Amino acid sequence: MQMDQLYQEIILDHYRAPHHHGLREPFQAQVQHVNPVCGDEVTLRVRLADPRDAGSAVVDVSYDGAGCSISQASTSVMTDLVIGRPLPQALEVLDEFTDMVTSRGTKSGDEDALGDAVAFAGVARYPARVKCALLGWMAFKDAATQAVTGSAGAGAASAASADNTPNTFADTNGSDSNSTGGRQ
Amino acid sequence: MVTTLPAESGTAPGPAPMAGAGDSGLLTGPELVAAMRALRDDFPILDRTVRDGKPLVYLDSGATSQRPVSVIDAEQDFLATRNAAVKRGAHQLAEEATDAYEAARERVARFIGAARADEVVFTKNATEALNLVAYAFGNGAAGSRWRLGPGDEVLVTEMEHHANLVPWQQLCQRTGATLRWIEVGDDFRLRLDNLDALLTERTKVLALTHQSNVLGTVNPVAELTAAAHRVGALVVLDACQSVPHQPVDVSALGVDFAAFSGHKMLGPTGIGVLYGRYQLLAEMPPFLTGGSMIEQVFMDHSTFAAPPARFEAGTPMTSQAVALGAAVDYLEHVGMANVAAYEQVLTGHALQRLSGLDGVRLLGPDTVEHRGGAVSFVLDGVHPHDVGQILDDAGIAVRVGHHCAWPLHRKFGVNGSVRASFAAYNTIDEIDALVDGIVAAQRFFGAGVPAGGPAVPVGSVGPVGGGH
Numbered sequence: 048m049q050m051d052q053l054y055q056e057i058i059l060d061h062y063r064a065p066h067h068h069g070l071r072e073p074f075q076a077q078v079q080h081v082n083p084v085c086g087d088e089v090t091l092r093v094r095l096a097d098p099r100d101a102g103s104a105v106v107d108v109s110y111d112g113a114g115c116s117i118s119q120a121s122t123s124v125m126t127d128l129v130i131g132r133p134l135p136q137a138l139e140v141l142d143e144f145t146d147m148v149t150s151r152g153t154k155s156g157d158e159d160a161l162g163d164a165v166a167f168a169g170v171a172r173y174p175a176r177v178k179c180a181l182l183g184w185m186a187f188k189d190a191a192t193q194a195v196t197g198s199a200g201a202g203a204a205s206a207a208s209a210d211n212t213p214n215t216f217a218d219t220n221g222s223d224s225n226s227t228g229g230r231q
Numbered sequence: 232m233v234t235t236l237p238a239e240s241g242t243a244p245g246p247a248p249m250a251g252a253g254d255s256g257l258l259t260g261p262e263l264v265a266a267m268r269a270l271r272d273d274f275p276i277l278d279r280t281v282r283d284g285k286p287l288v289y290l291d292s293g294a295t296s297q298r299p300v301s302v303i304d305a306e307q308d309f310l311a312t313r314n315a316a317v318k319r320g321a322h323q324l325a326e327e328a329t330d331a332y333e334a335a336r337e338r339v340a341r342f343i344g345a346a347r348a349d350e351v352v353f354t355k356n357a358t359e360a361l362n363l364v365a366y367a368f369g370n371g372a373a374g375s376r377w378r379l380g381p382g383d384e385v386l387v388t389e390m391e392h393h394a395n396l397v398p399w400q401q402l403c404q405r406t407g408a409t410l411r412w413i414e415v416g417d418d419f420r421l422r423l424d425n426l427d428a429l430l431t432e433r434t435k436v437l438a439l440t441h442q443s444n445v446l447g448t449v450n451p452v453a454e455l456t457a458a459a460h461r462v463g464a465l466v467v468l469d470a471c472q473s474v475p476h477q478p479v480d481v482s483a484l485g486v487d488f489a490a491f492s493g494h495k496m497l498g499p500t501g502i503g504v505l506y507g508r509y510q511l512l513a514e515m516p517p518f519l520t521g522g523s524m525i526e527q528v529f530m531d532h533s534t535f536a537a538p539p540a541r542f543e544a545g546t547p548m549t550s551q552a553v554a555l556g557a558a559v560d561y562l563e564h565v566g567m568a569n570v571a572a573y574e575q576v577l578t579g580h581a582l583q584r585l586s587g588l589d590g591v592r593l594l595g596p597d598t599v600e601h602r603g604g605a606v607s608f609v610l611d612g613v614h615p616h617d618v619g620q621i622l623d624d625a626g627i628a629v630r631v632g633h634h635c636a637w638p639l640h641r642k643f644g645v646n647g648s649v650r651a652s653f654a655a656y657n658t659i660d661e662i663d664a665l666v667d668g669i670v671a672a673q674r675f676f677g678a679g680v681p682a683g684g685p686a687v688p689v690g691s692v693g694p695v696g697g698g699h
Contacts, residue, residue, distance in 0.1 A: 050620070050621060054675070084632055085631065085633070086637060086640060086647045087616075087646055087647070115614035115616035116614060116676070117617075173620070176616070
């Protein structure tokens, strides 16, 4: 496989100029996810229109972190895809993306559903990079879940602080096994 | 000292005699380079291609080394002719298997300068060996040196592999002892200026690495051991990156324990070694318990066997131990002085070439003095994982990430690095290929990649300006 097929221009563009980058207020949940293999990390915040409603829209996803081109670009593309969508739809996109990058190259991805994210299809051929591609997506899933479940009895949204316990991200197939910890 | 082994207890034939070696066996200059290049024929995996036909350039021996045919054959030969459970069984196969297993122990003991074979304990890997010792320090009778408690201290260094850090953290959490560490300076060496404040009569254990798996730094083990012994502390040495690459004599160093793994010294996975001074092993409480490690067993209590059996509970790794013996034979045949001299040539070349590249920062001393062949670096504007990807596409195998030394990377403000690590079968040409690959990675990703690129200071999780 040629490197310019893995590192498609759209990936490099997002890497050089990531969308929605930086941490913003307000938010209902913040998580920190770490890839223990390489030390990369992302801190990510989610703001839903109404966290008491699991079907409400994703209003904002903001993030900061350190990582490789694949993880940074993948997180950037993810924010483009989920912001503005109802949460259930956003999670459907996430499932589609996870399915593609864990397929070992057998699935090229549905461009209608994934948009720019189909550029990451080549990642599936390199098992060591799958975790990179999923780092931000899993953080979003975790944060969105916490935003909904945490809204039941939690106080002010902005009370979520930065002292969360880092989650580990150890599941290559991208299941939700890492969705513990986070907002206390 | 251990006597030389009878020929029939040996393993598959070793390599042909070293061409050009004098009576001392020491080689220099072009003869050294030629002899080492010839070693490549003993490693079949080095002939293969990767990633669409590119010759494999294997620069990841610090993670795991490749195995010569004699080691591969030794394991196969044992399984094909002598396989049985050792130290039990009233039959000839069990006898032969036990002889082969114990012969491997004798070879390893001789190789590292142990006073007797019983000072060598076989473990699953070096990590288990280190855990065995760390666990023992919390598991003895109250009042003994094997029962640390509040007020006691364990001293480690900031350059430890997680395997020689986390077990000590756990020990301190279990016992109430305090963990301290020697910092690493900007010269990538231990800061010993305040050693007197760190190493005191409260210190019960000094656990340190012989050679950093990231920096390549070789620590002054004999001096630190002497200092530790003056305050009554025991010394546990992580020798994973030294035993495969330089002559190591544990008796001369004076350390009390040393751990290393088979697979980093041309041997198999699944086998590691704990060396311990016999007197200490004899008084040390067990770690894993069960079969083979007992003296007598009653329904309500048991007594334990003498070392090393006390620390080898259950059916041991047998073919792996035998093949480790073959790896020792191979290294002794090449000569550890030759290995060290040649790897120094490789390392010197790598340091010189990498130092000459713009945008490359070495994580480790830039000269070969007291330094081994683990060469780590970061590139301005290119994340280590992306560098590794481009190198991999050219057939060059390196390690990327924190190399199980996360605190050390954090110390130098990076999440990870690229590491090239050498063995005697590597060549100057391969290092030149690495340099070409690094330049290619720089070109591919261009210069000046903004936030999110490599070498982003750790702790950058707080709110920052950038972004859209």
